Amino acid sequence: MKRWKHWIGPALLIVPLSWAMMIFLGTSAPCEAKEPYKVGAVFSITGGGSFLGDPEKKTVEMIRDEINRAGGINGHPLELVIYDDESDSTKCNLAVKKLIKKDKVPVIIGPSTSGESLAVVGVAEEGRVPLISCAASYKIVTPIESRKWVFKVAGSDSHVVGKLYDHMKAKGITKVALMTASTGFGASGREELLRIAPDYGITIVADERYGPQDTDLSPQLTKIRGTQPQAVVNWSTGPTQILAVKNWRDLGMESIPLYQSHGFGNRKNIELAGKASEGVLLALARVNVGPLLPDTRPQKKVIMEYTKAYEERYKEPVSSFGGHGWDSLHLAVAALKAVGPDPAKIRDFLENTQGFVGMHGIFNFTPQDHCGLSKDDLEMVVVKNGDWALVEF
Numbered sequence: 001m002k003r004w005k006h007w008i009g010p011a012l013l014i015v016p017l018s019w020a021m022m023i024f025l026g027t028s029a030p031c032e033a034k035e036p037y038k039v040g041a042v043f044s045i046t047g048g049g050s051f052l053g054d055p056e057k058k059t060v061e062m063i064r065d066e067i068n069r070a071g072g073i074n075g076h077p078l079e080l081v082i083y084d085d086e087s088d089s090t091k092c093n094l095a096v097k098k099l100i101k102k103d104k105v106p107v108i109i110g111p112s113t114s115g116e117s118l119a120v121v122g123v124a125e126e127g128r129v130p131l132i133s134c135a136a137s138y139k140i141v142t143p144i145e146s147r148k149w150v151f152k153v154a155g156s157d158s159h160v161v162g163k164l165y166d167h168m169k170a171k172g173i174t175k176v177a178l179m180t181a182s183t184g185f186g187a188s189g190r191e192e193l194l195r196i197a198p199d200y201g202i203t204i205v206a207d208e209r210y211g212p213q214d215t216d217l218s219p220q221l222t223k224i225r226g227t228q229p230q231a232v233v234n235w236s237t238g239p240t241q242i243l244a245v246k247n248w249r250d251l252g253m254e255s256i257p258l259y260q261s262h263g264f265g266n267r268k269n270i271e272l273a274g275k276a277s278e279g280v281l282l283a284l285a286r287v288n289v290g291p292l293l294p295d296t297r298p299q300k301k302v303i304m305e306y307t308k309a310y311e312e313r314y315k316e317p318v319s320s321f322g323g324h325g326w327d328s329l330h331l332a333v334a335a336l337k338a339v340g341p342d343p344a345k346i347r348d349f350l351e352n353t354q355g356f357v358g359m360h361g362i363f364n365f366t367p368q369d370h371c372g373l374s375k376d377d378l379e380m381v382v383v384k385n386g387d388w389a390l391v392e393f
Contacts, residue, residue: 033077034072034074034075034076034077035076036072036076036077036078036079037072037073037076037077037078037079037106037336037340037341038079038080038081038103038104038105038106038341039078039079039080039081039105039106039107039108039109039329039332039333039336040080040081040082040083040096040099040100040103040105040107040108040109041056041057041060041080041081041082041083041108041109041110041329042082042083042084042085042092042095042096042099042108042110042111042116042120043056043057043082043083043084043085043110043111043112043134043325044084044085044086044087044111044112044113044116045057045082045084045085045086046084046086046087047085047086047087047088048087048212048238049087049112049113049116049237049238050087051237051238051266051268051321052112052113052134052237052321052324053084053085053087053110053112053321055266055316055318055319055321055322055325056110056112056134056321056322056324056325057082057325058310058313058314058322058325059306059310059322059323059325059326059329060080060082060109060325060326060328060329061080061082062309062310062313062314063325063326063329063330063333064078064080064329066309067333073333073336073337074337076336078333081099081103081105083095083098083099085110085111085112085116087112087113087116088116089115089116089119090119092111092116092119092120093119093120093123096108096111096120096123096124096127096131097123097127099129100123100124100127100129101127105129106129106130106336106341106342106343106346107129107130107131107132107332107335107336107343107346108124108129108130108131108132109131109132109134109325109328109329109332110131110132110133110134110328111133111134111135112134112135112321112324113135113184113185113237114135114136114137114139114140114183114184114185114188115183115184115185116135117133117134117135117137117140117152118137118139118140118184121140121146121147121150124149124150125146125147125148125149125150127149128149128343128344129149129343130149130150130151130335130343130346130347130350131149131150131151132151132152132153132328132331132332132350133150133151133152133153133154133328134152134153134154134321134324134325134328135152135154135185136152136154136155136156136157136160136185136188136189136262136263137156137157137184137185137188138156138157138158138188138192138371139188140152141369141370141371144367144368144369144370147370148347149347150370151331151350151351151365151370151371151372152370152371153324153327153328153331153358153360153363153371154262154320154324154360155262155285155360155361155371155373155375155377155378156371156373157185157188157189157192157235157261158192158196159283159373159374159375159377159378160189160261160262160283160375160378161189161192161193161196162196162375163283163375163378163380164233164259164281164282164283164380165196165197165199165200165202166200166375166380166393167281167283167380167391167393168200168202168230168231168259169200169201169202170393171393173202173230173231173257174201174202174203174230175202175203175205175227175228175229175230175231176197176202176203176204176205176229176230176231176232176233177204177205177206177207177208177224177227177229177231177232177233178190178193178194178204178206178207178208178232178233178235179206179208179209179210179217179220179221179224179232179233179234179235179244180193180208180209180210180234180235180236181209181210181211181212181235181236181237181240182209182210182211182212183212183236183237185235185236185237185261185263186209186212186235186236189235189261190207190209190235193233193235194207205227205228205229206223206224206227206229208220208223208224210240212236212238212240214240214243215243216243216247217240217243217244217247218247218250218251221244221247221248221251221253222251225251225253225256229256230256230257231256231257231258231259232248232253232256232257232258232259233259233260233261234258234259234260234261235260235261235263236261236263237261237263238263241260241261241263241264241269242269242272242273244258244260245258245260245273245276245277245280246273246276248276249276250276254279257279257281258279258280258281259280259281259282260280260281260282261282262282262283262284262285262320262378264280264282265282265284265285265288265319265320265321266317266319266320266321267288267317267319267387267388268316268317268319270383270386270387270388271386275386277383278383278384278385278386279382279383279384280382280383281380281381281382281391282380282381283375283378283379283380283381284320284378284379284381284388285320285323285359285360285361285377285378285379286299286300286303286359286360286361286377286378286379287299287303287306287307287318287319287320287322287323287326287359287360288318288319288320288323288381288388289379289381289388289390290303290304290307290318291304291307292388292389292390298357298362299357299358299359299361299362302357302358302359303359306318306323306326306359310322320359320360323358323359323360324359324360326358326359327358327359327360327363330356330358331350331353331356331358331363332346334349334353334356335349335350335353350365350370351365351366351367351370352365352366353365353372356372360373360377361373361374361376361377361378362377379391380393
C-alpha cells in the first residue's frame, strides 16, 4: 500500500501539468477534434439521371475518404451531406432548401442535370450559398446578374456545339439535321445548335424533336434522311441517345455522320449501343481519354491519378459525370482550405479562381464567367473498335 501511495501522488500531478504544457505550447488536447467542414451535395443517384448522379456520388465519397485519411482540410474532417433528388426537380428543390436551412452547409455541389440545376438556382441565390452545378446548360450561369452565387463545372453546350461545328467546317459540311429531346438539356442544346450555326456557314435542314421516354426514333430519322443532310446531330441523355444510334444504324444511314452531345460521354453507352456506335462522333472532356493524351497536357497527371483510384475502387471506367463530381468537390475544398466555411468568402474565392487544373479543363472563373471553360478544353473523339479514339482535324 505504501508503494501505491508513493507513486500515485506524483502521477496525479502529471496529468494537469501535461494539459498545462499543451495549452502553453498552443497544441490541442489528444481527444479534441476540430469541427468538420461540411459540403452539401445533391445528385440524381436514382431515377432517369442515375447514370450521371451515381458516378458523381461515388467520386465525391472517394475524394472525401482520401482527404480525411490525409488529415482533413486544415485539420478539419470533411463531412459530405448528400441527398438523392431521384431525378426530380421538385425533390431537388426541397433537398437544396434542406441543405441551406437545416444542414447549414456553406457550399453545395450538384445537381446532376440541367433541368434540376435550373430549378434550384433561385434557391441558391435567395439563400446566398454558393452552388457548383454539375450540369451543362449555359442558362445555369447566365445571365450573370442573377447567378452571382451559382457556378458550374460542365462545359457549356455552346462550347460543345462550337467544337462540333469546328469539325464539320473542317470536313466541308454545311447542311445539318438536328434531333433533340424535349428536356431542359435538349432544349438548351437545340437553342445553341440553331443560334451558332450561321457563324459557321451551316444551314439547318431539319429540326426534329422527341420525348425523353420515346422508344422509336425511326420516324424522325426517316424525315431527316429526306432532307439530304451531310450530318445529323442528336442531343439527349439517357436511353434515347442509345436509341438514336441504333435506329440510325438500322436505317442504313451510316453515310451520314452522326454526332452526339457530350451526354454520350460514358463508355457504358458504347457497351449499350454495341457495334452500332462505331463511327459516332462527339466532343468530350479530356477526363474520358486520359491515356490518349500527350504527356504535355497539364491535365494528364490528375486525370490519370483519378482514373486509377476510381477504377481500382469501383471496378468500372471513369466518365465525364464522375469528373463533374471531382471538379466540383475539389473546387469547394480549395475554397474551404483558403477561406474557411463562410459562404460569402467561398463565393468570392470561386469567382476569382484561376488556373485550376481539373477533369474538364483548366478553369479560369471571373465575375463575368462562372463556368471558366472554353471549347479548347474539349477533344473531338470517335467511337472506334468499341472505345474512344481521338480525332485529328
